[in-house]
Amino acid sequence: MNSELKLRFGRQVISVDEARAKLYEYCQPAKVEAVPLERSIGRTLAVDIYANHNVPHFRRSGVDGYAVRSKDILTASPETPALLQVIERIPSGTVPTRTIGAGMAARIMTGAPVPDGADAVVMLEMTDSLQDEAQTNAHVRIKKNVQAGSNITPIAGEIAHGDALIAKGSQIGAGEIAILATFGFSEVSVFCKPTVAIFSTGSELLQVEQRLQPGKIRNSNSYMLAAQVEAAGGSAQIMPVLSDDPRHVQAALEAILPDVDLVLTSGGVSVGDYDVLVDLFGHFEGKLLFNKVAMRPGTPTSAAVWKGKLLLALSGNPGASFVGFELFAKPLMKAMMGSQQPVGEAHTAFLDVPYDKPSAYPRYIRGTTRLEAGTVWVRPAGIDKSSIMVSIKDADCLICLPAGGSGYARGDRVQVWATK
Ligand SMILES: Nc1nc2c(c(=O)[nH]1)N[C@H]1C(S)=C(S)[C@@H](COP(=O)(O)OP(=O)(O)OC[C@H]3O[C@@H](n4cnc5c(N)ncnc54)[C@H](O)[C@@H]3O)O[C@H]1N2
Numbered sequence: 001m002n003s004e005l006k007l008r009f010g011r012q013v014i015s016v017d018e019a020r021a022k023l024y025e026y027c028q029p030a031k032v033e034a035v036p037l038e039r040s041i042g043r044t045l046a047v048d049i050y051a052n053h054n055v056p057h058f059r060r061s062g063v064d065g066y067a068v069r070s071k072d073i074l075t076a077s078p079e080t081p082a083l084l085q086v087i088e089r090i091p092s093g094t095v096p097t098r099t100i101g102a103g104m105a106a107r108i109m110t111g112a113p114v115p116d117g118a119d120a121v122v123m124l125e126m127t128d129s130l131q132d133e134a135q136t137n138a139h140v141r142i143k144k145n146v147q148a149g150s151n152i153t154p155i156a157g158e159i160a161h162g163d164a165l166i167a168k169g170s171q172i173g174a175g176e177i178a179i180l181a182t183f184g185f186s187e188v189s190v191f192c193k194p195t196v197a198i199f200s201t202g203s204e205l206l207q208v209e210q211r212l213q214p215g216k217i218r219n220s221n222s223y224m225l226a227a228q229v230e231a232a233g234g235s236a237q238i239m240p241v242l243s244d245d246p247r248h249v250q251a252a253l254e255a256i257l258p259d260v261d262l263v264l265t266s267g268g269v270s271v272g273d274y275d276v277l278v279d280l281f282g283h284f285e286g287k288l289l290f291n292k293v294a295m296r297p298g299t300p301t302s303a304a305v306w307k308g309k310l311l312l313a314l315s316g317n318p319g320a321s322f323v324g325f326e327l328f329a330k331p332l333m334k335a336m337m338g339s340q341q342p343v344g345e346a347h348t349a350f351l352d353v354p355y356d357k358p359s360a361y362p363r364y365i366r367g368t369t370r371l372e373a374g375t376v377w378v379r380p381a382g383i384d385k386s387s388i389m390v391s392i393k394d395a396d397c398l399i400c401l402p403a404g405g406s407g408y409a410r411g412d413r414v415q416v417w418a419t420k
Pocket residue numbers: 200201202204205217218219220221222266267268269270271272275297298299300314315316317318320386387
C-alpha cells in the first residue's frame with residue numbers, strides 16, 4: 001500500500017483518552033495578562049488566590065440595635081427590661097471610641113464594628129429608646145436577654161488571613177468576582193484567551209450570505225465551531241473556506257499556524273477523493289498524531305503537530321464536528337488555560353428512551369436532559385446521525401454509550417458531560 005492509501009485506509013485506531021493524551025503532550029500553556037476586575041468575568045484565573053486579610057477584619061454587628069454586655073441583660077424581658085445608658089452611636093464605616101462598661105450600651109448599625117467591652121448586639125425591635133429632649137442623656141430599655149456572641153460575626157468568622165480561596169484555572173463568575181473585589185484585586189491575572197483559527201474545507205461550501213446553488217450548501221460548521229470556541233473561553237478567527245485543492249489548504253494553514261494557538265479544520269478527513277486533509281498529512285512536514293479514533297461520530301478525526309502548533313482536523317459532518325470539538329478542542333483549550341480537570345465532570349443520568357443501535361466504538365450522542373424528582377433523564381436530542389445539524393441546538397450534553405453490547409434499555413444508567 002503506498003503512503004497515501006495507507007493514510008486513507010490503513011489507519012490505526014486509538015481511544016478517545018489516548019487521543020487526548022497525545023494532544024496534551026503538545027499543549028502549551030496560554031500567556032497571562034492583567035485585566036480590570038470588571039472585565040474578568042468568564043475568564044480563567046492564572047494565579048491561586050489567597051485571603052490577604054481576615055473577613056471580617058473587625059467584630060461585625062449583624063443587625064441594627066444596641067451593643068451590650070450580655071451579663072447586664074441576663075434577666076431582661078418585656079416585663080422586666082434592663083435599663084442601660086447609651087454612650088455612643090456607631091454608624092457602619094466608623095470606629096467606636098469608647099469601651100462598654102457595666103450598665104452601658106452603644107447604638108450600632110448593621111455592618112459596624114462592635115465596641116470593646118460589648119459581647120452581644122440586641123436587635124432594635126427588642127428595645128425601647130428613652131431620650132431626654134436635649135438628647136444628652138440617652139437610655140435604652142432592653143426587653144430580651146441574648147447570649148454572648150449574639151448578632152456578632154467574630155474576626156475571621158467568614159475567611160481567615162491566608163485561606164486558599166480560588167484555584168488557578170478556575171473560571172471567574174459572580175462569586176469569584178465578589179472574592180476578588182473583597183481582597184482588593186482591581187486587576188486580575190488571567191490566561192489570555194487561546195486564539196483558534198477555524199477553516200472549513202470543501203468546494204461545496206457557500207458563504208452564509210450567498211444564494212443557494214445546485215449541489216452546494218452554506219458553511220455552517222465554521223460558525224458553530226466559533227461559537228463553541230467562544231463558549232469554551234477562546235477567541236475564534238473564522239478563516240476563508242478552503243477549496244479541495246491540497247496546495248491551497250497547505251498554504252493557508254502554514255500561513256496562519258505561527259499566529260494562533262490552535263487550528264481547527266472541518267471536513268476532508270475521510271476516504272473521499274477530495275478529502276484534502278488526508279492528502280496534506282501524506283506529505284506535510286508536521287507530525288501526524290492520529291487519524292482514527294474509536295468513537296462515533298467522528299471516527300476519522302485527525303490531529304497533527306506542525307510548526308510547534310496543534311492542528312485538529314474534525315470530520316465535516318456537522319454532528320461529528322460538534323462532538324469532536326467537545327471531546328478534543330474544548331479540553332485542550334481548558335488545559336491551555338491551566339484547568340486541573342479539562343474534560344469536565346461526568347454525571348450519571350438514566351436513559352429516557354431505549355437505544356438499540358450497538359456500535360463497535362463508543363458512541364457520543366448529543367443528548368437532552370430533563371430533571372424529574374431529583375433524577376436526571378437523558379435522551380438523544382434528535383436523530384443521532386452525524387450528518388444531522390438541526391438537533392444540535394437542543395443538545396445540552398453528550399451521552400457516552402460504551403462500545404459493544406446489544407443496545408440499551410430505558411432506565412439504563414449512562415454517563416453524560418454537559419455541553420451547555
Ligand atoms: N466510504 C466512506 N465514506 C464515508 C465514511 C467512511 O468511513 N467510508 N465515513 C463517513 C463519516 S462517518 C463521516 S463523519 C464523513 C467524514 O467526512 P469528512 O470529514 O471527509 O468531511 P467532508 O467529506 O468534507 O464532509 C462531510 C459532510 O459534511 C458536510 N460539510 C462539510 N463541511 C461543512 C461545513 N463547513 N458546514 C456544513 N456542512 C459541512 C459536507 O457537505 C458533507 O455532506 O465521511 C463519511 N463518508
